[in-house]
Amino acid sequence: MSKPTVLIIDDEPDILELLDLTLGRMNVCTESASxxxxxxxxxxxxxxxxCLTDMRLPDGDGMSVVRHIQQHSPCTPVAMITAYGSLDTAINALKAGAFDFLTKPVDLNRLRELVSAALKLTQSASEPEGQEQDPLLGVSPPMERLRKQIGKLARSQAPLYISGESGSGKELVARRIHALGPRTEQPFVxxxxxxxPSELMESEFFGHRKGSFTGAVADKPGLFQAANRGTLFLDEVADLPMAMQVKLLRAIQEKAVRPLGTQQEEAVDVRLLCATHKDLAIEVAEGRFRQDLFYRINVIELKVPPLxxxxxxxxxxxxxxxxxxxQRNGLPTPQITDxxxxxxxxxxxxxxxxELENTxxxxxxxxxxxRIETSDLQLSGCPSPGGDDSQDLSQIDHLEDFLxxxxxxxxxxxxxxxxxxKTAAAKRLGLTFRSLRYRLKKLGLDD
Incomplete structure (x- = not known):
């Protein structure tokens, strides 16, 4: 089996030499461009x-490399090397399709982790697809679009915000992204x-040391440590209290967590997927969610369509x-009438x-x-097919009151x-916020 070849693009000879030596020890061939x-x-x-590319090049920038690869060789992972503190540049690269990013001075452990993950991705793309069945059922255009987006986003390491209504399958989408990505053999948490509970949140997320608080009878790793090298899926992230949002932001920025009862930080490597049924932009506007955390977890948004x-x-x-x-009950599958x-x-x-599952x-x-009949469904507010539930006009005294x-x-x-x-309710009903507010006042519901 031939060795994989990595293209390194940088105009600094020292960086080229460092990356060449490090990758050579990983049994990887390199070619370079300045x-x-x-x-x-x-x-x-x-x-x-x-492909590893520096952001600043003598005759252009690394974003041109990202765009070229996205257009001509989308299966090739490309990682951006940026100056320390240039986070906006890194985020723009991720949005343009970059696999991941490194900051200068290059951390060699982080470099090795990135290269290993990228090579797994390339290897899995060249192998025939496994027999695992796609758990996302549906042939509608919205589901086909969702599948294509999942396939593309699974190849990236960018933080991902999965939005969608309650019960639409956000966790299923997160699991599918993990399964199709380079971290599939690592934990999905x-x-x-x-x-x-808010008082246990820091311990649950970051772990604690024995004796750090009453009841801490042993060292305990947190959720970040449990998901190390894998994927951490934070569902209903909008429910995090403000104090915890600050600590989560630091953990994401530093790629490290500090367990309760210690001053030492532990490095963690997780891909972060977040979801909520709330509109995070509205939560930010109303002061319930930190704007800086919103920008960090919302590098790319994936919308799950409602049923x-x-x-x-x-x-x-x-x-x-x-x-x-x-199958679960050991019975034959019932018929369902037209x-x-x-x-x-x-x-x-x-x-x-x-709700469909419960129904x-x-x-x-x-x-x-x-045999399942319409009466077995017990769906409220749903007229029977054929107009069987049409209104008896003799029961309507005044049309306006009825409506x-x-x-x-x-x-x-x-x-x-x-x-x-109210903002979310207006969206659910297909109304503007102002229109809903008018109707609430008209109907005496604005108390």
């Missing part, structure tokens, strides 16, 4: 397992930030969920796939003779689903 034109010429003629935007996937999802329920499927396809599913589990339990009542119910439901966040 100008942008020389680098582009080599990239047009040869294929490389990895999911954390629900809203489920950790109502991919209704054509409902039959496939329904069959899959019912099949799993049948009218029942039509009802599911017409329902908005504010709770998304999680089908209830119907699975209630149905008779292995106001429907509007009041819809707005109240949206507010309850968004924990009375």
């Amino acid at each position: 100008t942008l034109n020389q680098a582009l010429s080599l990239l047009r003629k040869n294929h490389y397992a990895l 999911p954390v629900n930030c809203g489920a950790i 109502r935007e991919r209704r054509e996937d409902l039959p496939l999802l329904t069959r899959h969920i019912l099949g799993k329920l049948a 009218s029942c499927m039509e009802m599911l396809c017409n329902y908005r599913f504010p709770g998304n796939v999680r 089908l589990e209830r119907a699975f339990t209630l149905c008779e003779n292995q 106001d009542n429907i509007e009041r119910q819809a707005i109240t439901q949206a507010l309850e689903e968004t924990r009375w966040n």
